[in-house]
Amino acid sequence: MDINLATLLRLSLKSLANRRLTVFLSVLTIAFSVALLLTVERVRTEARTSFNQTISGTDLIVGAPSGDIQLLLYSVFQLGNASANMSWKAAQEIAAMPEVAWTIPLALGDSHKGYRVMGTEAAYFDHYRYGRKQPLAFAEGERFDKLYQAVIGAEVAKTLGYKIGDRMVIAHGMGRHSFKEHDDKPFTLVGILKRTGTPVDRSVLVSLQSIEAIHVGWGKPAVQDLRARFSQKQASGLDESTLQPQSITALLVGINKKTQLFQVQRAINEGKITVSGKSEALQAVLPAVALQQVWQLVGVAENALLVVAGFVVISGLVGLMSVILTGLNERRREIAILRALGARPVQVLLLLVAEAFMLTLLGLLCGSGLFYLLLLVAAPWVYELWGIWLPVNFFSLLELKLLAVIAVAGLLVGLWPGLRAYRISLAEGLSVRL
Amino acid sequence: MSGKSIIALNQLSFAWPKQAKPALQIDAFQLNAGERLFVYGPSGCGKSTLLSLLAGVVVPQAGQVEIAGQRIERLSAAQRDHFRADNIGLVFQQFNLLPYLNVLDNITLACDFSRQRAATLKTRQVSALSEAKRLLSRLLLPEALWQHSVMSLSIGQQQRVAVARALIGAPPVIIADEPTSALDHQSRDQFLQLLMAETQDSGSSLVFVSHDESLKDHFDRHLHLPSLNQATVSQGGL
Numbered sequence: 149m150d151i152n153l154a155t156l157l158r159l160s161l162k163s164l165a166n167r168r169l170t171v172f173l174s175v176l177t178i179a180f181s182v183a184l185l186l187t188v189e190r191v192r193t194e195a196r197t198s199f200n201q202t203i204s205g206t207d208l209i210v211g212a213p214s215g216d217i218q219l220l221l222y223s224v225f226q227l228g229n230a231s232a233n234m235s236w237k238a239a240q241e242i243a244a245m246p247e248v249a250w251t252i253p254l255a256l257g258d259s260h261k262g263y264r265v266m267g268t269e270a271a272y273f274d275h276y277r278y279g280r281k282q283p284l285a286f287a288e289g290e291r292f293d294k295l296y297q298a299v300i301g302a303e304v305a306k307t308l309g310y311k312i313g314d315r316m317v318i319a320h321g322m323g324r325h326s327f328k329e330h331d332d333k334p335f336t337l338v339g340i341l342k343r344t345g346t347p348v349d350r351s352v353l354v355s356l357q358s359i360e361a362i363h364v365g366w367g368k369p370a371v372q373d374l375r376a377r378f379s380q381k382q383a384s385g386l387d388e389s390t391l392q393p394q395s396i397t398a399l400l401v402g403i404n405k406k407t408q409l410f411q412v413q414r415a416i417n418e419g420k421i422t423v424s425g426k427s428e429a430l431q432a433v434l435p436a437v438a439l440q441q442v443w444q445l446v447g448v449a450e451n452a453l454l455v456v457a458g459f460v461v462i463s464g465l466v467g468l469m470s471v472i473l474t475g476l477n478e479r480r481r482e483i484a485i486l487r488a489l490g491a492r493p494v495q496v497l498l499l500l501v502a503e504a505f506m507l508t509l510l511g512l513l514c515g516s517g518l519f520y521l522l523l524l525v526a527a528p529w530v531y532e533l534w535g536i537w538l539p540v541n542f543f544s545l546l547e548l549k550l551l552a553v554i555a556v557a558g559l560l561v562g563l564w565p566g567l568r569a570y571r572i573s574l575a576e577g578l579s580v581r582l
Numbered sequence: 583m584s585g586k587s588i589i590a591l592n593q594l595s596f597a598w599p600k601q602a603k604p605a606l607q608i609d610a611f612q613l614n615a616g617e618r619l620f621v622y623g624p625s626g627c628g629k630s631t632l633l634s635l636l637a638g639v640v641v642p643q644a645g646q647v648e649i650a651g652q653r654i655e656r657l658s659a660a661q662r663d664h665f666r667a668d669n670i671g672l673v674f675q676q677f678n679l680l681p682y683l684n685v686l687d688n689i690t691l692a693c694d695f696s697r698q699r700a701a702t703l704k705t706r707q708v709s710a711l712s713e714a715k716r717l718l719s720r721l722l723l724p725e726a727l728w729q730h731s732v733m734s735l736s737i738g739q740q741q742r743v744a745v746a747r748a749l750i751g752a753p754p755v756i757i758a759d760e761p762t763s764a765l766d767h768q769s770r771d772q773f774l775q776l777l778m779a780e781t782q783d784s785g786s787s788l789v790f791v792s793h794d795e796s797l798k799d800h801f802d803r804h805l806h807l808p809s810l811n812q813a814t815v816s817q818g819g820l
């Protein structure tokens with residue numbers, strides 16, 4: 149009968165404990181590389197899910213012609229700025245199309261303490277969907293229905309500590325300290341949305357009329373503009389029914405029948421939308437298609453990052469192998485002793501494989517710990533920066549697979565020194581020949 | 583016990599791998615149970631090679647090696663390793679101990695590798711640990727050192743721990759390859775006395791190798807290997 153594996157494992161552990169400094173360093177290398185790989189992979193997939201879940205249920209995004217990706221990014225993800233607007237009239241034309249079920253106008257460009265202000269309509273609360281076609285829900289309060297009322301996302305509420313009824317001032321342009329605040333027109337907070345994990349959490353929602361109202365009397369110093377706004381102000385005394393927006397940034401569109409989707413898209417793209425007899429140049433994109441394009445663009449960088457992280461793991465494992473191989477020469481004595489005691493060459497091999505495997509496992513364990521620590525520390529910060537929420541979940545299947553591959557690689561790493569030890573065991577008699 | 587053959591070599595020829603000439607050629611040799619054999623001869627004459635053959639670490643290309651009634655050249659490699667664990671206690675010149683185990687663990691390790699040795703102790707109703715302790719006190723190793731790392735021991739002390747490990751579970755054959763050559767004069771004599779007493783006590787046979795002929799007098803039987811080994815005759819030339 150064989151000596152039991154437990155004896156070998158015990159020897160392996162004691163031997164490792166005896167060399168704990170070198171061992172610690174190689175485990176550390178592996179741990180760091182594993183943490184890096186896991187982080188890259190987690191950020192990658194979470195960025196995707198988070199992006200994919202930001203908009204669902206919207207069939208088309210319409211805006212002034214720019215690029216598919218650009219339109220998607222600024223209208224839905226609040227990344228970048230619109231280069232041009234579309235007219236309100238065109239938006240109304242589209243809303244009136246028989247195939248169109250609903251539209252959500254979006255007017256961007258203002259901010260509150262670094263958070264984007266989005267002018268829209270009540271339809272936003274009815275039709276906007278995120279995640280698995282979930283509608284927006286209120287944590288507190290209700291939707292706006294008057295001028296100078298605002299609804300804020302969960303993140304805005306949390307960081308700024310706002311409550312229903314608070315007053316807030318909206319600034320023109322973006323940035324935490326915008327150059328000009330519309331401080332003569334404070335808004336009242338009427339609703340706080342539940343967290344969605346999308347950019348909505350970082351938005352301030354107001355009515356289109358409110359946006360229009362705060363811009364009355366100033367804006368681009370174009371003569372007609374000033375004149376138009378002035379007359380509007382004179383005529384209405386800021387009554388919301390007369391405060392009609394001139395232009396919006398983008399329009400989210402829902403179609404009645406999916407089969408009509410391409411027809412509507414073509415009509416918009418081909419300039420069939422006319423405003424006062426003139427066709428307006430517009431662009432309609434399918435969110436899913438535009439997202440796909442984003443992934444194609446980002447995919448290269450993603451893969452490059454993954455490959456780099458993979459190489460870091462490999463170099464960690466190679467480092468481990470070299471540590472074991474270097475130690476082997478000094479351990480010829482140990483091998484001879486074990487052989488003298490009756491250990492078989494295969495058991496000597498096993499000893500070294502077990503050693504590499506255990507160190508790799510330890511590296512995986514520490515690496516996972518480091519990864520979760522990193523996740524805990526970095527998650528709020530990543531969210532703040534990119535709106536991507538990194539959930540502290542258990543490993544995904546893919547991550548588990550990556551870990552398993554590394555564990556197997558750890559076994560293989562031990563195989564080479566193991567085979568060398570095996571050959572030493574066979575070639576050498578009882579006396580160690582150095 | 584004496585009179586019974588414990589080691590028998592017959593028409594033996596062995597060459598190391600990739601070596602043209604055999605390192606060892608022995609027509610016939612026999613050692614009886616309980617005998618203590620002193621093998622001597624100049625460096626390179628094949629003493630260690632002989633021990634590797636006896637221990638079943640290597641097998642002869644021709645001839646027979648019979649240990650404790652077992653033709654070990656007929657066994658598979660795994661069986662030989664197993665046979666060695668059960669039947670042979672080995673002591674080397676130096677560095678016999680695993681540096682990461684303490685003194686007692688180094689000794690009981692021999693029982694972890696051999697069921698037979700463990701079983702022998704069991705029939706005597708002693709545990710491996712208590713037997714290790716008994717041997718250590720017999721070998722005059724201060725009790726304060728028993729839990730210590732073997733690295734903190736002097737070479738003489740380490741060699742005595744190695745003897746305890748070889749002897750635990752009373753294997754029929756003890757093989758020692760120049761175990762005294764790293765020792766100074768005084769500890770060498772003490773070591774030899776203790777080794778003799780303990781092998782006699784456990785009833786094991788002893789094969790002791792040295793290039794130092796002056797140790798001869800401690801032993802029952804002497805073997806000048808170059809006289810027996812025909813390979814060295816032809817190898818030496820002239």
Ligand SMILES: Nc1ncnc2c1ncn2[C@@H]1O[C@H](COP(=O)(O)OP(=O)(O)O)[C@@H](O)[C@H]1O
Binds near residue numbers: 576605623628629631
């Ligand atoms: N593991 C080995 N592989 C190849 N040749 C060996 C090995 N061990 C010993 N030899 C050779 O066998 C011969 C006898 O060596 P050895 O048995 O070690 O002599 P001794 O122990 O008497 O000094 C020498 O020529 C030596 O080079």
Ligand SMILES: [Mg+2]
Binds near residue numbers: 630
């Ligand atoms: Mg020798």
